Amino acid sequence: MKLKCGFEWHVQLDTNKLFCSCPSLLIDKDKDIEIKRRFKASLGESGKADITASFEEGKARDVIYEAPVEASCLVEADEEPPHEINKEALKIALEMSNALNCKIFDEIIFMRKVIIDGSNTSGFQRTALIAIDGSFKVKDKNIGIATINLEEDSARRLGSNLNVAKFKLDRLGIPLVEIATELIETDEEELKEIAEEFGRFTRLFKVKRGIGTIRQDVNLSIEGGSRVELKGFQDIRHMDRVIVNEAERQKSLLKLINDRGYLSQNLNSINNKGLNQILSSTKSELIIRGIKSDKLVLGIGFKNFKGIFGYKLCEGKRFGSEVSDYLKALFGAGIIHSDELPAYGISLDDVRKVKEELNLGEDDAFLITIIKKEEKERAIDSILNRIRSLLASVPTEVRAVNEDNTSSFLRPIGGKDRMYIETDLPIVEVEKDLLKEAEKFKGFSTESLKSKYGLNDDTLNLLIKAKKLDLALKLNLELKLDFNTIKKVLVEDLTYVRHKLSLDLDENAAIDILKQIADGTITKEASAPILERMALNEFKSVDEAIKKLNLRKLDKDELKKEILPIIKSGKLNENDIIISLKQKVGPRFDYNEAISVIQTLNGKKGNN
Numbered sequence: 115m116k117l118k119c120g121f122e123w124h125v126q127l128d129t130n131k132l133f134c135s136c137p138s139l140l141i142d143k144d145k146d147i148e149i150k151r152r153f154k155a156s157l158g159e160s161g162k163a164d165i166t167a168s169f170e171e172g173k174a175r176d177v178i179y180e181a182p183v184e185a186s187c188l189v190e191a192d193e194e195p196p197h198e199i200n201k202e203a204l205k206i207a208l209e210m211s212n213a214l215n216c217k218i219f220d221e222i223i224f225m226r227k228v229i230i231d232g233s234n235t236s237g238f239q240r241t242a243l244i245a246i247d248g249s250f251k252v253k254d255k256n257i258g259i260a261t262i263n264l265e266e267d268s269a270r271r272l273g274s275n276l277n278v279a280k281f282k283l284d285r286l287g288i289p290l291v292e293i294a295t296e297l298i299e300t301d302e303e304e305l306k307e308i309a310e311e312f313g314r315f316t317r318l319f320k321v322k323r324g325i326g327t328i329r330q331d332v333n334l335s336i337e338g339g340s341r342v343e344l345k346g347f348q349d350i351r352h353m354d355r356v357i358v359n360e361a362e363r364q365k366s367l368l369k370l371i372n373d374r375g376y377l378s379q380n381l382n383s384i385n386n387k388g389l390n391q392i393l394s395s396t397k398s399e400l401i402i403r404g405i406k407s408d409k410l411v412l413g414i415g416f417k418n419f420k421g422i423f424g425y426k427l428c429e430g431k432r433f434g435s436e437v438s439d440y441l442k443a444l445f446g447a448g449i450i451h452s453d454e455l456p457a458y459g460i461s462l463d464d465v466r467k468v469k470e471e472l473n474l475g476e477d478d479a480f481l482i483t484i485i486k487k488e489e490k491e492r493a494i495d496s497i498l499n500r501i502r503s504l505l506a507s508v509p510t511e512v513r514a515v516n517e518d519n520t521s522s523f524l525r526p527i528g529g530k531d532r533m534y535i536e537t538d539l540p541i542v543e544v545e546k547d548l549l550k551e552a553e554k555f556k557g558f559s560t561e562s563l564k565s566k567y568g569l570n571d572d573t574l575n576l577l578i579k580a581k582k583l584d585l586a587l588k589l590n591l592e593l594k595l596d597f598n599t600i601k602k603v604l605v606e607d608l609t610y611v612r613h614k615l616s617l618d619l620d621e622n623a624a625i626d627i628l629k630q631i632a633d634g635t636i637t638k639e640a641s642a643p644i645l646e647r648m649a650l651n652e653f654k655s656v657d658e659a660i661k662k663l664n665l666r667k668l669d670k671d672e673l674k675k676e677i678l679p680i681i682k683s684g685k686l687n688e689n690d691i692i693i694s695l696k697q698k699v700g701p702r703f704d705y706n707e708a709i710s711v712i713q714t715l716n717g718k719k720g721n722n
């Protein structure tokens with residue numbers, strides 16, 4: 115299917131927080147401190163309130179924050195201004211910007227993006243534009259990179275109901291790099307490939323791993339449709355399915371607008387009635403529960419609307435669900451519509467009574483919703499506005515991805531009215547050194563790494579998985595060691611020792627060992643025995659271990675001295691000699707050197 119899509123990737127960096135020195139950790143234990151807040155929409159620079167902010171304010175909820183002391187401080191609680199920007203996070207953002215061939219700004223200005231759903235204690239998110247205008251290559255396709263922002267992650271949502279939203283402050287302030295692409299002309303299969311390739315790309319940097327550490331939003335429009343932002347892809351393996359469903363939803367809606375959009379004029383004279391009396395003997399538990407809890411069972415009639423609410427937009431979504439999702443987001447109550455009845459215990463007789471009450475004929479339709487009595491007018495307005503906008507065009511909005519690969523209305527898309535300048539932070543001039551350091555990452559990608567260093571996929575993946583790629587690159591440069599040796603000592607041997615002894619050993623010993631290998635003091639086969647004994651705390655340094663364990667590599671003369679008696683004992687086959695040599699001196703020799711000595715001694719080679 116032909117699509118126009120853009121990605122917005124949010125990647126958590128593996129550093130401390132952006133504006134304080136708290137660690138970027140998620141804390142899974144009971145609350146220490148609880149903070150309660152209530153948010154109001156304030157006017158933006160343009161003098162208007164942001165549409166999203168007004169929408170959230172309409173919900174009038176309390177927000178409760180759990181503040182674990184291990185991963186939050188007064189900055190997250192918004193009781194103290196932000197500290198100086200985390201340089202390491204900035205450095206990684208610059209590295210990524212270079213790798214994506216972007217133009218980088220030398221001054222960074224933080225802005226406040228109004229968000230008052232409670233996910234930020236301050237009521238805004240701090241975000242700064244770092245770079246623009248880059249590119250990312252997937253196979254032979256160039257994806258335009260529009261912007262790269264450095265921003266703070268929001269608080270972690272623990273749950274919410276109509277009255278209270280609950281968050282944890284541990285995630286708030288974790289540095290995020292937000293990368294937005296230009297619109298890509300593509301199809302659903304390729305879109306998935308791009309997402310996967312981008313995932314691999316991010317892992318080349320110091321980023322967090324695991325569920326929720328990289329979040330992808332996709333905005334999508336089809337011909338004649340509108341921009342819809344899809345948020346919260348749980349599993350990118352199903353991304354293609356979600357995209358196809360959304361494209362189909364927009365297409366079907368456009369068809370419906372074309373065929374019956376004129377019906378929105380009928381919305382000017384709708385009929386509504388409380389149905390508590392006439393449905394008092396219904397078998398529907400849902401309605402009886404509503405009546406018993408003193409709510410209003412509201413019926414709204416729509417002339418000539420038969421078939422509209424039941425109209426299928428895509429698998430699992432009907433026109434009625436679009437109205438229902440919207441109302442749920444605002445009031446926590448959905449709708450029941452006449453096209454799906456009888457159902458939910460509502461009988462044909464109930465339907466007949468409601469139609470009579472609302473004065474409806476054969477071609478008409480009705481909705482039922484169960485709400486608080488005082489919400490009646492607002493609910494009717496909301497329902498009518500939603501239907502009006504659905505019958506006019508595909509509404510521009512943010513939609514949450516559901517488990518069944520459909521999506522549901524989440525909130526309106528925020529506009530320009532939601533940004534204003536952050537006055538608590540100075541303009542950050544990017545230091546020349548930092549810029550220069552990050553320049554090394556120009557054009558950095560999995561492909562460039564493979565071709566530049568001759569890394570194969572297995573070694574690259576292993577180093578990435580172990581989060582040792584940057585260290586390996588550094589050691590390769592400094593020690594001139596090949597990646598196989600680095601991988602063996604730094605990943606395989608360390609992992610082996612950790613598993614075997616269930617002891618934790620830091621990587622410094624492995625780095626020291628690699629230095630000794632580079633100097634020719636030991637062979638790479640000596641690394642595991644040294645690491646093992648060091649993990650047991652038997653030696654203070656690698657040097658000491660080499661001496662006490664007698665693991666120094668033999669030079670050629672010493673090798674000759676060891677090999678000669680083996681040959682004299684009658685062994686002439688190279689493999690047999692190597693086996694005997696290994697029994698005698700352990701890992702103290704280099705295989706190729708030993709072969710060369712054997713060949714000389716056997717007279718196969720003249721020199722040496």
Ligand SMILES: [Zn+2]
Pocket residue numbers: 131134135136185186187188189190
């Ligand atoms: Zn903090």
